[in-house]
Amino acid sequence: MDKKINISWDILVKKVRWGLTPEEESAFREWLAQDKSHEVYFERVRKVWDADEPTSSLKSNLSKVMTRFDAYVEKEKELRRRRIMRNVYRYAACLLVVLTVGGGMWFFSQNDESVKVEPKMAQEILPGGNRAIILLADGEKVDVEWLADSSRYKVDGVEVTTEEGKIRYMGKSNTKVEYNTIMIPRGGEYQVELSDGTKVWLNAETQLRIPTTFVGTERRVFLKGEAYFDVTKNDKQPFIVETDLGEVKVYGTQFNVKFYPEEREIKATLVEGNIGFRSEQVAELKIKPGYQLRLAEGAKKPEVKPVKIYNEIAWKNRMFCFESERLESIMVKLERWYNVDVVFEDPALKNFKFSGNLNRYDNIDKILHFFEEVFDVKFVVDGNTIKVMRK
The missing domain is CATH 3.55.50.30 (Phage tail protein beta-alpha-beta fold)
Known part of the structure; x- marks a missing residue:
């Protein structure tokens, strides 16, 4: 197996800004050729730098040595901006002297034409789309929006199909439990297929913490936000969605769970099958299809009522x-x-x-x-x- 090649951040920055010495260029080319994802990463960095945009959305999907590169690039760009502004102020001061001493008043008095100001283009506010960040067990972040444009990406038992907006866990044969967290930002959504075949649709501003493979007597995941679950039936291994306000237990069914901490309540809506809800204050309570359980933070008793399912899961549709x-x-x-x-x-x-x-x-x-x-x-x-x- 070839040895993993790391590259200095300084070389990447110099490549973008000025150019490299022959020795640096050789090292850069060797790093670039080792992995297709290196080329994709560098192209993203170059585009962000050239566009003078913030790098906050740029996440490394490479080795750990790259995970702090965003902050490094941001710092370099800030230093560049400061140097530019110092020059602007210096030139502006010189120009003011020239105008004052060399007839600047004539310039202002002769310029009778009204100044035309180009209207500022309003920023277009776009609807959300397929955006997600995968926090791997080793702490590395994979921002699927910055992956290669190829249709599939695989890492550590995870397959991302960017064209379809799906993350699929293929499952591992080992018994060690490792967790990933799928983080959906504002303006994002994504689908996840868990290792048991369970399908999950994640709404904007949602986090789902999951084991890479299910081991033991239950299938437990942890939710903040909103998700729709289509759970693979397994009577011997119940599926549990845990939140800060309680947990939903199922064996095979379709349901929606909404728990945004700032809203201080949980809503569990059953589409088909059967689910049970329990918390520190509530013994397990069964819910029928077409009904929604709603429990406010601090309440001792939940409210269960019939709802229009289509309205409750409209976001998924x-x-x-x-x-x-x-x-x-x-x-x-x-x-x-x-x-x-x-x-x-x-x-x-x-x-x-x-x-x-x-x-x-x-x-x-x-x-x-x-x-x-x-x-x-x-x-x-x-x-x-x-x-x-x-x-």
């Missing part, structure tokens, strides 16, 4: 479905999916209620305009912030 839902709750969902911040200028507007179905992949302007037709509200988009105010 690429839709927003609201039924007499408060505008505040609706805007929280838009924040997560479109990766925006919403500010209510008048808190009373939060209580407006709305019913309707909207395409989750529509342009956000279309969705906001729809609300403006229904409510006595208007929306002002300022960068990545949406202000809600009265008309």
Whole structure:
């Protein structure tokens, strides 16, 4: 087996900025040729650097030596910006002297034409898409958005199919339990197939901690956020979804669990099959299909009621479905999916209620305009912030 070649960060930065000496170029070429992913990684770094964009979304999918490269690049770019700004200030000071001494007043008096200011292009707010970060057992992060454009990527028993937006765990024959965490950012979603064949759809701003293979008498995963589960039936090894407010236990069924810590409640909605819920305050409680269990933080007794399943799992079906839902709750969902911040200028507007179905992949302007037709509200988009105010 060939020895793994690591490369100095300085060489990568010099390659992007100035160029390399013959010896450095030779080392760079050797590193580049060793693994296709090295070429992909360097191309991403080069594009980010040339575009002068932040590197916060750039995560290494290579060896551990690369995991801190993002911060290094960011620091280098900041130093470059400071040098540029020092030169700008120096040249501006010189220009001011020239204008003042050499007839600068004539320049200002003769320039009667109004200054034309190019309108600033509004930042387009796009709907979410297939975005996920896999935190491997050894601490390495794999950002699937920055993987190669090839259809499949394999690492440590995990296969990522980027075209389909799926992460598949192939299972290992060893009995050692190792955990991965699938992290879905704002504006993201992804599908995961666990080692037992169970399929999971993950909504925006969600974390799912899972064993790479299921060992023992149960199949236990840990959830923060929202996920839809289609569990492979196994009577001898129940499937358990654990949250901070309790756990859902199943043997083979389809259901949705929503637990965002900031919302201080858990909702478990059963589509088919049967599930049980239990917590420190609640003995195991069975739920029938078409029903939803809702338990608020601090409550001793959950609420169980029939719901319209389609509305509860609309996000999985690429839709927003609201039924007499408060505008505040609706805007929280838009924040997560479109990766925006919403500010209510008048808190009373939060209580407006709305019913309707909207395409989750529509342009956000279309969705906001729809609300403006229904409510006595208007929306002002300022960068990545949406202000809600009265008309």
